[in-house]
Amino acid sequence: MAHILVVDDDESFRVYLVTLLTQAGHTVLEADNGQTALERFASAPVELIITDIFMPKMDGIDLLAALVNNRPLVKVIAISGGYKAMNPRLTLEMAQSFGAMDIITKPFQAGTVLQKVTRALQSTNDVVAGES
Amino acid sequence: MNTISAYRELTDAHKLQEMRNELEGGFLTVIRHYQAGILHRPERIRQAIRENDPEQVAMESHSLKSVCRQVGLLRMGEMAAELEALGNSGILDQAESLVEQLVASSVTANHELTHFCSGAALPRPFFDKGRQPD
Numbered sequence: 006m007a008h009i010l011v012v013d014d015d016e017s018f019r020v021y022l023v024t025l026l027t028q029a030g031h032t033v034l035e036a037d038n039g040q041t042a043l044e045r046f047a048s049a050p051v052e053l054i055i056t057d058i059f060m061p062k063m064d065g066i067d068l069l070a071a072l073v074n075n076r077p078l079v080k081v082i083a084i085s086g087g088y089k090a091m092n093p094r095l096t097l098e099m100a101q102s103f104g105a106m107d108i109i110t111k112p113f114q115a116g117t118v119l120q121k122v123t124r125a126l127q128s129t130n131d132v133v134a135g136e137s
Numbered sequence: 138m139n140t141i142s143a144y145r146e147l148t149d150a151h152k153l154q155e156m157r158n159e160l161e162g163g164f165l166t167v168i169r170h171y172q173a174g175i176l177h178r179p180e181r182i183r184q185a186i187r188e189n190d191p192e193q194v195a196m197e198s199h200s201l202k203s204v205c206r207q208v209g210l211l212r213m214g215e216m217a218a219e220l221e222a223l224g225n226s227g228i229l230d231q232a233e234s235l236v237e238q239l240v241a242s243s244v245t246a247n248h249e250l251t252h253f254c255s256g257a258a259l260p261r262p263f264f265d266k267g268r269q270p271d
Contacts, residue, residue: 017204020170024163086203112207115159 012056039063086111152209195224
């Protein structure tokens with residue numbers, strides 16, 4: 006089982022993911038923006054980060070950029086429901102171009118999240134292809 | 138408002154049951170957090186409309202849309218999407234009547250979710266005030 010950091014400014018989604026992943030046996034930390042996530046990660050490194058994209062203070066893209074520069078081995082799954090004119094696919098494809106291994110579109114199903122988490126944890130640091 | 142009227146029932150019992158099966162013991166914890174958002178966010182949108190703050194309307198509506206869609210509140214999700222679009226357009230003329238529908242729906246949805254969490258089946262048909270079953 007892994008140590009996972011969940012990053013989302015929406016408490017409902019954070020609680021959902023933390024509950025789901027904890028029940029699956031993982032140890033889960035949480036943060037409500039990219040800046041807090043970097044602080045948590047610095048004090049308690051994790052194998053996997055699941056991050057929302059649009060957040061206040063520091064968004065998911067900036068978080069990815071910081072991780073790529075400073076912590077290139079950590080695996081990241083990006084999650085988003087899109088924002089304004091940007092549909093979620095475009096947003097998440099941008100996240101992949103910044104180093105996210107995989108993407109999850111909101112609304113999501115618990116089974117999809119667990120499947121992608123398992124796949125990411127088992128993978129090497131190559132990008133996981135596509136979204137199922 | 139054609140998209141809204143397409144969803145006559147507020148809660149999707151199938152989606153909720155699916156969540157309950159997936160989350161098992163954690164279901165109540167999760168759904169209580171979603172309920173809080175469903176109750177409070179429409180009030181925040183209403184406040185933003187009163188303050189004529191389209192950006193805030195768009196942001197709060199976007200959050201509510203995601204929350205509603207995640208727990209199967211599709212009709213509320215569509216109302217929130219319309220409010221988000223109005224916020225993004227910067228023109229809030231039609232937003233006031235829509236947010237009043239949203240506030241009323243959030244109370245009903247919260248009641249339905251509480252009912253579901255109690256273990257009882259949702260009463261059907263369970264419609265908004267003023268809506269008549271076919």
